[in-house]
Amino acid sequence: MPLRFGRLLVAGLLAGLIAGVLAGTFAYFAGEPRIDAAIAIEEQNALAHGEAGGGEELVSRDTQKNVGLILATSLYGIAMGGFLATGYTLLRRRLHTGSDTRAALGLAGAALTGIVLIPFVKYPPNPPAVGDPATIDQRTISYLAVLALGLVAVWAGVLAARTQTHEWRRATAGLLTFVVVVTIAWLLLPAVNEVPDTFPAVLLWKFRLASLGTQVILWTVLGVAFAGLLHRLATKATPAGTEVPAKA
Template identity: 50%
Template sequence: MVRTLLVRGLLLGLLAGLIAGGFAFAFGEPQVDSAIALEQAHAAQEPGHDHGDLGEEELVSRPGQKAGLFLATGLYGLAVGGVFALVYAGLRGRVGPRSEGGLALAAAGSAFGAMILVPFVKYPANPPAVGDPETINSRTALYFVMILVGLAAIAIAVATARRVTAGPWARWVAAGVAYLVPVVAAWLLLPTVDEVPEGFPATLLWQFRLVSLGTQLVFWTAFGVLFGWVSDRAARRAAAVPATAVSPG
């Protein structure tokens, strides 16, 4: 069964990754082009800049980068889909909704909240020309810390919900508070990173970040719906087998 779930996660993750890649290509690449143009214009105005450098060939051309976008999102979908399937196999019958589709949607929504939304609020994505290259390691480390906080918050919320027996409303409130306490504490205590250069268009920055979040939302929505739908169909077929397989007498 685990092998079946793993193959399902890989294939549907790949499909969801390509869907998200299409969204990023349509709505995100124009923002990247604008940011690159601003970066090049800023570099051309720097003292001592050799204007002949603008004609140097890029290591990877923009058409190549745009084509590689689908490769990147497809590989991302494969990796995430495989890990999700293994986690899903461990959760079945133990945590969350009993229905296959409900569990898939709940798990995908929780993953999006913990690994995407929580770190995004504190450390949103930046377009080219934003961010100091010398701080990329520290910024990456802080981002992963926020992911760990989000995952830990999910685990704390689930454990809290299982301990509360006063009723569904009390259970949901307790789980929500248990989730928000570590997340808000991390938002307040971890250092802020603000490396947006002076004069960078606020609209372009906002649009890029919105598309970045939207790409992840498209991926997790598509993947959760597809995985849940396929899992529900498989469960119904499995439940129908005993009734049709029994021969009279």
């Protein structure tokens, strides 16, 4: 008897909280120093052009780093944990594996590919000093479009793989379909390059790699933690589906 959705959802939310805290900790040490450096460059450029500072901050930079960052990644992790648990509930019977662990890790890997990796290659994140405020709407729409197309590419690759019987043909069909959909998406969507020539390239890529690392850690920990919690729930259930008391 399958586990009830309520238990799966709680497992997903808990796994998301764990993943969010760990990802936020990584972002604090790997990403925040780059953001501080980018803000310093932005302030120096403003002074060089005779512009006033950014004015009084509603939330101080220290509060943003020491409180807001972990809070934001934790809430994001919880939301993604709920998303993963819901996807697992809806798609579990369609996944061609008898292992709950493989199913959970496969879904987390698919989400990481579609939601993070594909958008990152097309529209890598930029630090605060980079980007034209006038184009934020266009950039947001383009990012959401590539995110949706990334998920479509993963889905299309899985469907193409299932049309084949031999293992090597499944892998080839899935990979080719995935690449074709991604290529079409990248060709159709507009390019965005608003990085000033004077902005340090090393700082830019350290920030981008820190951002990517944060997402990779979040989805990896989320998948592993959710799989572990699924295994724990399964071991507490009898073959008939009734639950036995947890061991002390």
